Amino acid sequence: MAASPEIRMRADARRNRDQILAAARAMFAAQGSDVPMEEIARTAGVGVGTLYRRFPDRESLIRAVAKESLAQVLQDARAASAEEPTGWDALKRLIAKSHQLQVSFQLAWSSSRVREILQVDPEIGEIRNTLMAEIAQMVKNAQTEGTMRPDIGVGDMAVLFVLILRQSPAMDALGTFAAERTVAIMLDGLRARSNGELPGHPITMEELRWPGIVKD
Numbered sequence: 001m002a003a004s005p006e007i008r009m010r011a012d013a014r015r016n017r018d019q020i021l022a023a024a025r026a027m028f029a030a031q032g033s034d035v036p037m038e039e040i041a042r043t044a045g046v047g048v049g050t051l052y053r054r055f056p057d058r059e060s061l062i063r064a065v066a067k068e069s070l071a072q073v074l075q076d077a078r079a080a081s082a083e084e085p086t087g088w089d090a091l092k093r094l095i096a097k098s099h100q101l102q103v104s105f106q107l108a109w110s111s112s113r114v115r116e117i118l119q120v121d122p123e124i125g126e127i128r129n130t131l132m133a134e135i136a137q138m139v140k141n142a143q144t145e146g147t148m149r150p151d152i153g154v155g156d157m158a159v160l161f162v163l164i165l166r167q168s169p170a171m172d173a174l175g176t177f178a179a180e181r182t183v184a185i186m187l188d189g190l191r192a193r194s195n196g197e198l199p200g201h202p203i204t205m206e207e208l209r210w211p212g213i214v215k216d
Helices: 005-031 037-044 048-054 058-083 087-097 099-108 112-119 122-145 154-165 169-174 176-190
Strands: none
Touching: 005 037, 005 048, 005 058, 037 048, 037 058, 058 087, 058 112, 058 122, 087 122, 087 176, 122 154
């Protein structure tokens, strides 16, 4: 039996939304959040009118991309925690394999205006805080297992995420191996075998006020 016109319309609308978000996510990561809406529509294969019916302004599109990306990272984190044998393996998998984690940071730090947009959205805040709680549990598990050095806080991880996952043009020119190499260096520095002392104290989430991924 053929689907009803209403069901087909809903399916078309969902497909258009998914295509717009996929195009916006890729273009925001590559060109920044100021990329023209017309270019996003063209890349998504939809008309400009369709884009604006789904997302009436740039802010609504930015929020939708951020929510989708963070929700996917949270899903990845939960899957890593459930499927990997140790906290260290779960954390390593999340950092090394989550493309959405990189997208989230690139978007959150693309401009001061974007940071303002993300800071005031309560749904983004809820997803972000749940994600950081999941990562905090990974850190705690890895430290209890003895695989991660004990003087690391979840705030330290947030800072490292920002520093490592914000790709520079130089890294883009070197290809994906540069990012993979940098992540490997970061992970190696977190291992418990290191005897060097870190300055200061483990950074907590309460000390940070960064948008997108860190508690306001």
